[in-house]
Amino acid sequence: MNEIIRNRGLNNYIKNVLFLFFLSSLCSCANKENTPKNLIKTVNIDASKVEPLEYNDYFKKATLIALETLPESLIGEVSKLYMTDSLIVIFDKKQMAIMLFDIKGNFIRQIGKKGSAPDEYTFFNDIQFERETSLIYAHERYKIFW
Structure with a gap:
């Protein structure tokens, strides 16, 4: 009986790992050309104009x-x-x-x-x-x- 329970737990574990692998491979197949390029913003800071805090x-x-x-x-x-x-x-x-x-x-x-x-x-x-x-x-x- 204990062996059956262990095998079920192992089967569930294998199913979960395979599902996660499938899900991650699906996400990695996204079309990168359609991703907006303006999601990352660059902010320039002029260090010479920084004022000290009092x-x-x-x-x-x-x-x-x-x-x-x-x-x-x-x-x-x-x-x-x-x-x-x-x-x-x-x-x-x-x-x-x-x-x-x-x-x-x-x-x-x-x-x-x-x-x-x-x-x-x-x-x-x-x-x-x-x-x-x-x-x-x-x-x-x-x-x-x-």
Whole structure:
């Protein structure tokens, strides 16, 4: 019985591969002469006429916050950054980590643990931070943590 189920799965897989191959060959046979040539636009920029952006035109104040650098708080990529009056939340998609810092830049902790146990995560697609409740919603392919 298990062998029949495996063979059906294999047959479905082969059918899907053949269908995709057929579909891709159909698409590649399109008449390229009828494609509009004006779909791609070229924009010329004269670098000598570029004006610098003035910081004061966009921001009232700037504060530099040096984040504490510990082995567990190193960031590979700042994919998202949220700030409140007391917290800095950083989502590092490259390392799939959520880091918490206080407003002075002191490392508080990393949220969650990477792994395959029920309370661990394997992959984060994205996070959202709800300022009113200070909840962090982390979206994984199959689970949602909060």
